[in-house]
Amino acid sequence: MSFRKRNDVLSATGNTPSDARQRERVRMPNATPLYGRGSTTSSRIPQNTTSLPKIIPNKSNATASQSITRGMGDLSLNNPSKQLRHPGVKPSTVITSQQITSTGCLSLDKYLLHGGIPLGHSLLIEEGAVDSTDFNSVLTRLFSSQSIQYNKIQPKSTHLIVITPNLHYSADLPGLYKSSSKREIKKTKVVENESKLTVQNLLDQKISRQQKEQVKIPAIQEKQENQRNLKIAWRYGLTSDSNNRTNTQHSSDNGQQSTFKDPTAYCQLFDITSRMVPPPTREDITVISPIEKDADTCVQKVRDAISRHKGNLIRIVLPSFLNPVVYPPHFYSLPNITKLLYGLHMILKEHSSNAVLLASLSTILFNENSLVMNLSRQIFSSVVILEPFPQQMLDYLEKCYKAQGQPNKVQHGLFHVLKLPIFSDERSEMLIRTAELCFRNNKKGLDIEEWSIPIDEGETEQKISKPVDISDVDGSTHQHKIKQTLEF
């Protein structure tokens, strides 16, 4: 039995398990391109079987080894150098080696468990047909606006690809939320003024810098005294100091990362009643119509758009998919739909380190158990359903919350979770949550929370005011009036 020091590096000698694995499995040398397809096929065989007959003899071993590195390199987990430095990308809260990006809706991010959509994965939002509601479009528009906003924080970092027949989609995107409270308005005005390049601002900055330097000297003296008198406090002070130092070093090393220190940049608040000003440009967004030609052409256009923006975070959005208002009847053939969805799925897997997909599917024309629905649920890595409440339920909720003095708390529907990225498919975990969550639409977008039916206080008051007869064993009757302070 041998032991290895923790810091010893074995990779130089090629003794790591991964090296052994690579030695065992190499790409199949006789794999053929399919019907003249240019790219290499990528099968794996043990190295000891390299003496096998080849289907295509001119495929060299060098190409095979190159294709191994390609296959492994695509995995974001295995190649940290490929990880994006981006304001909208951060490690998952559950699997820290997996990078995620925001959906643009804070509460949706929360209920996806990772804190966003993992890169290389997709999210499908289904909406049931009740009174022609369109809550899913709020989420797709938030997702789109967030992409544009990333580009404003760090130019040329993100590209949004929208697949929709509505070519004016970019004109409808919501702008940033501006608080109506006086204090917030004052704060934003001060920040805006300070950010302007004026002589007054430059003078102010210089004065503040000088003041800071003057303040530093007595602070150091005070610290020395503390060091002498309170050793424990000094230790804490030192650790916080060293932490600060490492943080500043880290930010200066990353260079780009220092520009997006603000944690709110990851997921910003938008006002769905406003419009984005200035509107997004061609650099920010590409709109592709899926109905112009067949699905293959659409997928190819998406590929072209991605190749034009290499190195960027690619956020693909497929809003109101199969909504009869925008999609013509000839689009509804199953092979066509499968080709488009599967083509996008393939693109995601090819660009697993920098692409995500969000789609919303209108279920107006389909049964809950139709083949199209089940097929899309299988292809997407995460699936959620928005089930708007019928009008009767909304009336009831309004009545209840009005009685409680909270008319803004009325929920608009149930939020079901069917699949979650990585957990459902790869880890085989059962995470279906039906009728456990609900959503509320407001100015800032959708709020998702735990669902509980509110108490109709009007009804309870009526019941409470009625005297309750309780007969004793001996037959005598007492009348009790239950106090209104009863806890439910």
Next chain:
Amino acid sequence: MVQKQDLVIFNDRTVLPDFKNHGHTLTHITHKLGTSPTWLLTALIETHIHGVPLSLNESEKSNGKIPIVNKSPIYISSFIHNESYSEQHFQNKISPQSGYYILPNLMEEIMKCTINTHNNGNNFDGLCSYILKMLKVKKEEQEQQTTIILEEPQLLLALIPNLKARDILLKLITPISQIFQRVIVVTNIELYDNDATAESIEIKKFIQTIFYRSIVQLSLKPLETGRANDVTGTLRITRGGCASAVDNTTFVVENEYLYHVQKKSIKLFYR
């Protein structure tokens, strides 16, 4: 102490059918939304290589060093997941000393073919012969007994227009069954009996035929009562339509397990 039970499918306490007794066999795994079969596939791959499903019931830890009992390769061919998915998932679970091939995503190949040639998948015969040619060459390399996992082949029926279930069965599944001793077909049962469209009917026919040809049926389902913290779903083992065709000495033990998938282990319990 919580009781745990080992996965047993045949009466001789084996998990995979024995080649000597059964000849060419087909195992059918069905799953539903919320009960992904990835853990079961890993267990079957481990059984093929090591003789026992190591990842189940924490048997890996108790066994210490794990011997490789079968050096014949196992092929993993998916119509839904790409290679990197399979590679990423099975890399940590399967011993690198054992031979296993991850075939390219066949659906992807078909998609690329239809995109490049715009033949709309009409040349299905050509595609099948390409796949079989690839598999046959690989089979000839190793004169040992081999196993193949085919994941979601019914998706072809949704992708290629006017494709019939019997086309896939005759031109793909039957020849593959003749090449490989063990064929494991995984299908999503949510796609079974959806609506009255032509594609839905063909998928239904395909799944039914696979059931009739299989010797054992492994069904993964979530609990009917909903989500539970300590149970992920149920694994039901039933005889397939072809179970009577095998010899009398070995037969499928019909059983139902509850299973619980955790971060690092999978536990099975008798129901």
